[in-house]
Amino acid sequence: MxxxxxxxxxxxxxxxxxxxxxxxxxxxxxxxxxxxxxxxxxxxxxxxxxxxxxxxxxxxxxxxxxxxxxxxxxxxxxxxxxxxxxxxxxxxxxxxxxxxxxxxxxxxxxxxxxxxxxxxxxxxxxxxxxxxxxxxxxxxxxxxxNHCSAQHDWFINYQQGADPGSDFFVEMDPEEDLSKVVRPRITPLLRATTTPTGTKHVWCTFGHDQIDLNFANxxxxxxxxxxxxxxxxxxxxxxxxxxxxxxxxxxxxxxxxxxxxxxxxxxxxxxxxxxxxxxxxxxxxxxxxxxxxxxxxxxxxxxxxxNFSLPPLLVNTLVTGNCRYLKNWLMGMPPAQNGTTYFNFIASHDGIGLRPVEGLLDDSEQQALIQTMENFGGQISWRALDDGSNKPYEINISLIDALKGTTAGEDEWQLQRFVCAHAIMLALEGIPAFYLHSLVGTTNDYERMKEHGHNRAINRRQWQEQELNEKLADPDSHHHTVFQQLRRLIQLRREQPAFHPNATQFTLHLGDQIFAFWRQSQDRRQSIFCLNNISDQTQTVSLNAINLIGTDQWKDLVSNAIFDDMLATLTLNPYQTLWISNRW
The missing domain is CATH 3.20.20.80 (Glycosidases)
Known part of the structure; x- marks a missing residue:
């Protein structure tokens, strides 16, 4: 045998x-x-x-x-x-x-x-x-x-012909055709560097203080x-x-x-x-x-x-009052198989990237978004194309300022719009990640941007702990309002099995002004219907349209409203979120 x-x-x-x-x-x-x-x-x-x-x-x-x-x-x-x-x-x-x-x-x-x-x-x-x-x-x-500083010991050694470092960087003949190389910056790709064997040109994807490492070694x-x-x-x-x-x-x-x-x-x-x-x-x-x-x-x-496409698509949705592009993207996102998941964010230390919406937003939509962000104090960073021209790469702005209005201009719905954005992020398939400055409602820091000389500094404020604590404790401060509302939503999310990063998700079709999707826990015991009015106008929707199972009792986790009549019509205020669950 x-x-x-x-x-x-x-x-x-x-x-x-x-x-x-x-x-x-x-x-x-x-x-x-x-x-x-x-x-x-x-x-x-x-x-x-x-x-x-x-x-x-x-x-x-x-x-x-x-x-x-x-x-x-x-x-x-x-x-x-x-x-x-x-x-x-x-x-x-x-x-x-x-x-x-x-x-x-x-x-x-x-x-x-x-x-x-x-x-x-x-x-x-x-x-x-x-x-x-x-x-x-x-x-x-x-x-x-990808790279280290030009002041790292490895690059200093490279310049001196010493180890470790003498063969750690990508040398390139400047006469080579590098026009196909994708760049996130407008600075020259190659940096001339003096070495014991003569002048060499080293590869710098992100700028001449960031020297690319040679992984072929x-x-x-x-x-x-x-x-x-x-x-x-x-x-x-x-x-x-x-x-x-x-x-x-x-x-x-x-x-x-x-x-x-x-x-x-x-x-x-x-x-x-x-x-x-x-x-x-x-x-x-x-x-x-x-x-x-x-x-x-x-x-x-x-x-x-x-999930790099989420920030620009969500901001575009909330300033246009139309979720068509966001909904189309969500329908096309494959569910992550077990052992993988999305890392969701809508604000970061960088900006709102525009490359992730290539093929998702057309040029006119992107230009309207850029113009709106500039109207709200945002700045634009650029990248170089292979024909020598430049193209917008990212929008630099704090998220709360990005949402201070719509394409029509500033309005009174800034905080509601801002909280709605985070409610959407919290409910989507994946792990939610908050930029600290969003949690506390930090606005554009023009002084820091001017001091540091680059656009990204606009959203990198440094708070004194005592000052920030005072603002968070002040009921009249928008920092307090944002902080408390986001804390509550975080707590609600943590308690729902249907918000597991790998729980089932389906996009719902309730028109262009209500961005909606359904989540179901992995044991199928909990369902949550997530409805978000992404417009500055009141919207209505019939409970019958979202097919709630009549044998279950349903409750909005956010407002605590209970729904007994499956034929009732819901009214959603501007930027209101509902998490309608059969289990609480």
Whole structure:
């Protein structure tokens, strides 16, 4: 009788997976030694765990906040301690995940030109502060993977012909045809740099202080893996792969989303999840929607992808009073399979990206949106096209100012419109993430923008903790109103199984002024009909139109209204949200 062989040990299975990844990335190299080195750096030869496929590492209680380490200041303590205290004080049992934007030493781009990956910026605190935060929250940190600062030791060594670094960067002949390369900036792609062997031209996707790393060199990959291991040791559970779509370069292509890029993401996931099966990878790919979706792979790349199309589509919906484009997009979004989900946000430290709505909003719609945002004090950042022209890349504005009116101008519905936007985000399939400044209703900071000399600073205010606490406690302050209403919605969301990130979602068709969708819990016991009046006019809808099951009792979780008559007509005030549930 044939005897089946014993299953391979986890370590051998992992070794083979890593080798297979590396063979695809580096087909000309002997990859076994590279695989051994990566396993050693991740200490997988000491402790190798077995991740479960298609396991959801989240539920409806997962709510994230996005913040800089120094968004809230107190003169008497390091900013990271102040941030930790603020979150503990104001969001107990509400926020369980915190994304601290790059907290490392840097030279520009508010942290994304990292000059030392293994240090905490001393102006913020130290690793002990990071560890303390990670004990109370799921900690999300940036892996700034595409580039490093021009002041990083690696690039300084490159300029001197020394190691490590002499072969860490992408050199390119300026006479090569690079017209197909997709750029998010208008600065020249190449930077002339003096080296011991003469002038070289190095690749700079995001600007000349951010030098692209050369992942075609496996020594660069090893350095990144070494950094990942440190971050795991320091309590990081969620890795945000910054600008990952750009990391592989190949002449004659657009150098975006290349096959090698996807394979590197798969490799990093394999290494990370065998070190910590509860760790999560999120890809930050501010690109058209279809390309963004590709980073799910077959549930073997990113656990989560940023839902980059949501912010511009939702803002467009609320300032036009028409949800047609948002509804069409939602119908076309595939449900995320178990083990993956969307990372939903509607405001961030950057701006409202316009690339993610390419193919979703036509040029005239985009131009109307841009003009409206400029009318509300927003600024426009640009990118270079291959014909030498420039095109709007993102709108820089605080979300509360972006929603201060409609295309017709400012009106009295700003706060209702702003809360409605967040109610929609909270109810959609995926994990919701609040930008800290949205939670507290921060408006455009023109002074900071002028001081820093770049548009994105308009939405990166630094609050003094005492001043912010006073505003949040003042019932007459819009900060108080926003804060309290959003806290209540967060609490409601956390209590609903139908708002699990992977619960069923279907788009409802109730006209262009009511954006509506249905969520059903994974055990099918709870249904929630989410109705949002996205216009500045009162709207009506018949309960019969949303097909409520008559044998159930239904209640709006937001207003606590109970619906007994299935033939009744509902009236929704401007920007009102209803979460009609059969279970509460």
């Amino acid at each position: 044939h005897q089946s062989s014993a299953p391979l040990p986890i370590r051998e299975i992992l070794q083979q997976k890593v080798v297979d990844h590396l063979k695809f990335i580096y087909p000309q190299l002997e990859v076994e030694p590279i695989a051994n080195e990566l396993a050693r750096l991740m200490r997988l030869d000491e402790d190798c765990q077995s991740p479960l496929a298609h396991k959801n590492l989240w539920d409806q209680t997962d709510i994230a906040v996005i913040t800089y380490g120094n968004s809230i200041l107190n003169d008497n303590q390091p900013p990271l301690k102040t941030l930790h205290h603020f979150l503990q004080s104001h969001f107990p049992m509400l926020i369980n995940t915190v994304h601290i934007l790059p907290f490392f030493p840097y030279t520009s781009d508010d942290g994304f030109a990292v000059s030392a990956y293994k240090q905490v910026d001393p102006s913020l605190g130290d690793w002990s502060d990071i560890l303390r935060i990670s004990t109370d929250f799921h900690l999300m940190a940036d892996l700034v993977i 496996p020594k660069v990959l090893a350095k990144i893996v070494d950094i990942i291991r440190l971050y795991l040791d320091m309590g990081v559970r969620i890795f945000r792969l910054d600008a990952v779509a750009f990391i592989w370069k190949k002449l004659g292509t657009n150098c975006l989303n290349l096959a090698e890029t996807h394979e590197i993401v798969r490799l990093l996931r394999t290494l990370i999840e065998h070190a910590n099966p509860n760790a999560v990878i999120i890809t930050e790919t501010n690109i058209p929607n279809r390309e963004n979706l590709s980073y799910f792979g077959n549930a073997n790349e990113a656990h989560c992808i940023y």
